[in-house]
Amino acid sequence: MSASVAVPETAVDVEKIRADFPILHTQAHGHNLVYLDNAATSQKPRVVIDAIVRYYESANANIHRGVHYLSQLATEEFEAGRATVARFVNAAKASEIVFTRGTTEGINLVAQTWGRTHVRAGDEIVVTAMEHHSDIVPWQMLCGATGAKLRVAPINDRGELIVEEFAKLLNPKTKIVALAHVSNALGTVNPVKMLAALAHAQGAIVVVDGAQAVPHIAVDVQDLDADFYSFSAHKMYGPTGIGALYGKAALLEAMPPYQGGGDMISSVTFEKTTFNKVPHKFEAGTPDMAGVAGLKAAIEYMNGIGVDKIAAHEHDLLEYATEAVSALPSIRIIGTAAEKASVLSFTVDDVHPHDIGTILDQEGIAVRTGHHCAQPVMERYGIPATVRASFAVYNTRAEVDALVRGLRRVREVFA
Numbered sequence: 147m148s149a150s151v152a153v154p155e156t157a158v159d160v161e162k163i164r165a166d167f168p169i170l171h172t173q174a175h176g177h178n179l180v181y182l183d184n185a186a187t188s189q190k191p192r193v194v195i196d197a198i199v200r201y202y203e204s205a206n207a208n209i210h211r212g213v214h215y216l217s218q219l220a221t222e223e224f225e226a227g228r229a230t231v232a233r234f235v236n237a238a239k240a241s242e243i244v245f246t247r248g249t250t251e252g253i254n255l256v257a258q259t260w261g262r263t264h265v266r267a268g269d270e271i272v273v274t275a276m277e278h279h280s281d282i283v284p285w286q287m288l289c290g291a292t293g294a295k296l297r298v299a300p301i302n303d304r305g306e307l308i309v310e311e312f313a314k315l316l317n318p319k320t321k322i323v324a325l326a327h328v329s330n331a332l333g334t335v336n337p338v339k340m341l342a343a344l345a346h347a348q349g350a351i352v353v354v355d356g357a358q359a360v361p362h363i364a365v366d367v368q369d370l371d372a373d374f375y376s377f378s379a380h381k382m383y384g385p386t387g388i389g390a391l392y393g394k395a396a397l398l399e400a401m402p403p404y405q406g407g408g409d410m411i412s413s414v415t416f417e418k419t420t421f422n423k424v425p426h427k428f429e430a431g432t433p434d435m436a437g438v439a440g441l442k443a444a445i446e447y448m449n450g451i452g453v454d455k456i457a458a459h460e461h462d463l464l465e466y467a468t469e470a471v472s473a474l475p476s477i478r479i480i481g482t483a484a485e486k487a488s489v490l491s492f493t494v495d496d497v498h499p500h501d502i503g504t505i506l507d508q509e510g511i512a513v514r515t516g517h518h519c520a521q522p523v524m525e526r527y528g529i530p531a532t533v534r535a536s537f538a539v540y541n542t543r544a545e546v547d548a549l550v551r552g553l554r555r556v557r558e559v560f561a
């Protein structure tokens with residue numbers, strides 16, 4: 147199959163890009179590593195690794211606290227990182243970006259601050275049936291604490307949100323609509339702008355889980371009209387332990403703090419504490435300055451290639467892989483939405499995904515198997531788990547061919 151499909155002129159120079167990622171030269175079980183687990187976490191280019199080392203070698207000090215040279219420098223670099231993130235997602239101003247540990251923390255922050263302030267017994271929170279646990283559990287916890295009700299917008303067999311059913315769930319009791327921009331289990335890209343308009347018409351705020359979108363497609367939070375948008379650096383070539391939450395300025399201003407501690411205060415006495423201004427009000431304690439240096443470098447790296455070129459390259463890989471894997475016997479693709487990004491989930495009739503993952507691993511191919519922290523998605527399809535291949539800008543058609551050969555090997559083993 148692979149030999150007969152002409153390789154298109156790809157917009158990105160993949161070999162040059164691959165040379166930027168030291169880990170891609172790893173041998174796994176005697177094979178060249180084929181890393182197709184990018185939805186779990188992407189690999190890091192040398193410039194990101196170097197930015198973290200450089201931060202510690204030449205700029206490390208605690209920020210917003212010292213008058214000395216290094217503290218000033220570290221603060222400037224940290225705030226430059228914030229400005230870079232803001233430009234990347236087209237926030238109106240840098241102060242609309244709150245640094246978090248990642249997508250999960252950003253969603254919990256909104257649930258515990260905006261949610262606790264505005265959601266009451268009898269109110270409703272709408273999520274979709276394709277959410278990651280990070281975009282279900284914080285809302286369930288909020289419902290448990292307030293007496294609000296969680297409502298779930300269904301998906302069709304292709305893994306697309308059923309927009310009419312979603313619209314029917316919205317009413318004046320809906321306070322929050324929380325949804326993934328891109329599903330990690332299905333790859334579905336949700337029409338966030340249109341869904342946000344429907345939610346806003348009922349007075350709800352819209353919280354977007356952007357974990358699987360920001361690494362793969364251009365995101366413009368103002369165009370989407372998202373009220374909050376949360377994402378993680380480690381899925382977009384940046385380091386672990388750092389992420390960002392975009393929030394509209396007016397909402398952030400009106401919200402109470404999330405955690406108490408240093409840096410989030412303006413003044414403290416035993417009688418009363420006044421809080422720092424936004425976004426610092428939401429960043430208690432010493433933040434991950436090295437992580438921000440790495441995230442900034444990751445964004446610069448993505449911009450250097452061009453997000454649209456990254457998207458086009460990954461789209462080509464996804465189409466190529468979908469065709470090749472579908473052509474194999476006994477395969478069921480889970481998630482066949484018209485709009486997809488990066489993710490190919492599938493099952494093989496009589497073989498457990500974990501066995502497939504183990505055999506592929508022996509061939510040096512890294513995929514994720516399991517429920518992908520989206521158990522309700524598995525339930526929707528009546529399966530315990532899938533095999534998931536997920537692509538990044540450094541993946542190649544040759545790696546897809548290796549995946550297909552690996553899947554043929556699975557057949558041989560289970561014949």
Ligand code: C6P
Pocket residue numbers: 185186187247248249250251278280281326328329330331355357358378514518519
């Ligand atoms: N999904 C995956 O293999 P954190 O862990 O906070 O960086 O991201 C959580 C998260 C939230 N939403 C979506 C849509 C996600 O995909 C993830 C992380 C990984 O699919 C790890 S479970």
